Amino acid sequence: MTDASSTLVRLSNAGISRDGRWLVRGVDLAVTRGEIVTLIGPNGSGKSTTARMALGIWRPDEGHAERLADLRVGYVPQKIAVDWSLPLTVERFMRLTGPLSAADCCEALAGTGIDHLARAELRHLSGGEMQRALLARAIARKPDLLVLDEPVQGVDFNGEIVLYDLITRLRDRLGCGILMISHDLHVVMAATDQVVCLNGHVCCRGTPVSVAQSPAYRQLFGPRAAGALAVYEHQHDHVHLPDGRVRHADGSVTDSCHPGDGYHDHDHGHGHVHRLVQADGRPARPETGHA
Ligand SMILES: Nc1ncnc2c1ncn2[C@@H]1O[C@H](COP(=O)(O)OP(=O)(O)OP(=O)(O)O)[C@@H](O)[C@H]1O
Numbered sequence: 001m002t003d004a005s006s007t008l009v010r011l012s013n014a015g016i017s018r019d020g021r022w023l024v025r026g027v028d029l030a031v032t033r034g035e036i037v038t039l040i041g042p043n044g045s046g047k048s049t050t051a052r053m054a055l056g057i058w059r060p061d062e063g064h065a066e067r068l069a070d071l072r073v074g075y076v077p078q079k080i081a082v083d084w085s086l087p088l089t090v091e092r093f094m095r096l097t098g099p100l101s102a103a104d105c106c107e108a109l110a111g112t113g114i115d116h117l118a119r120a121e122l123r124h125l126s127g128g129e130m131q132r133a134l135l136a137r138a139i140a141r142k143p144d145l146l147v148l149d150e151p152v153q154g155v156d157f158n159g160e161i162v163l164y165d166l167i168t169r170l171r172d173r174l175g176c177g178i179l180m181i182s183h184d185l186h187v188v189m190a191a192t193d194q195v196v197c198l199n200g201h202v203c204c205r206g207t208p209v210s211v212a213q214s215p216a217y218r219q220l221f222g223p224r225a226a227g228a229l230a231v232y233e234h235q236h237d238h239v240h241l242p243d244g245r246v247r248h249a250d251g252s253v254t255d256s257c258h259p260g261d262g263y264h265d266h267d268h269g270h271g272h273v274h275r276l277v278q279a280d281g282r283p284a285r286p287e288t289g290h291a
Contacts (some may be wrong), residue, residue, distance in 0.1 A: 014063035016046075022256060027202055031179050089120065090118055090136075112136040113253075129161045180216075
C-alpha cells in the first residue's frame, strides 16, 4: 500500500476460514497514524484472528489486507511462549526477538516506566510490570503500528486506567497507530478513537461518544478516571443464538451472518441499543444480544 494519507493497515471485507468454518468474515477496518482502534467482542469472536490478518501473520481467505510498504510493527501478543523455569532478565527478554542497542533498550524500558527492572527476572514481575515489559519490547524498535492483544490482562482496574493512559501517551510520543484488542469493556473506555465490535463479523462500530459524568462514577474511580472514560452505544439488528446461529430482525435464522448476506443495514439503523456503561456509570459487560 502506498497510500499518501497516513493509513497504516487496511482490511477490506477480510475473512479467515479454517476446517470449513469462517472464524471471522466481512471485516473492514483501517488504522491510521496517530489513531487508536479498539476491537471488542466476546470470547472467540475473531479479535485475535483479525489482528493476525492486520499483522500479516494470516492471509485473508477472502477480501484483502493491505499494509503500508516497510511498515514497522510492534506486537503484544495475548500469550507468550516462555520457559518459565529458565532465568530470563527483562533486558535479555527485550533482545530475544532481535538485536537492540543498550540505548534503545533503556529508552523503551523508561518509556513504560520499568527502567529500574532491567535486571529483574521476568518470572518475578507482577501482572502490571509484565504488561509494561511486553509493551517496552513492542515499542523498542519504534514501530509505525502497535498491535496490542489484551494489553491490560492480569492488571486490576486502577492499574488498567494507568496502562491505558500510558498507551495513549506512547501513541502521542511515537506518533504510531494502535490496533488494540479486548473482550473486556474497560478498554472501550480508554482514549479510543474508533471501536469495532466483532462477533464473527463486524456487529457495529463507532467512536466512544461521551465522557462518563455521573457522580457515582467519579466517586468510584476518581475524577481522573472519569476524564479518561467514555460511553459507547451500539445497535444490533440481530441476535446470536446459543448454538451459534443468528436470528435476524425479520425473524429468519441463518448459520452465520456477515455484511454481504443481505440482512444488514450498513448503518444499523434499527434494533436494540446496547449501552456499555451501566445506568449508575459503572462499567458493564457488553450485551451482545445472545439469547
Ligand atoms: N488455527 C485455528 N484453527 C481453527 N480455529 C481457530 C484457529 N484459531 C482460532 N480459531 C477459532 O476461531 C475463533 C476466533 O478465535 P479468536 O482467537 O480470533 O477469538 P478472540 O475474539 O480473540 O477470542 P478471545 O477473546 O477468547 O481471545 C474461535 O472459535 C477459535 O476457536
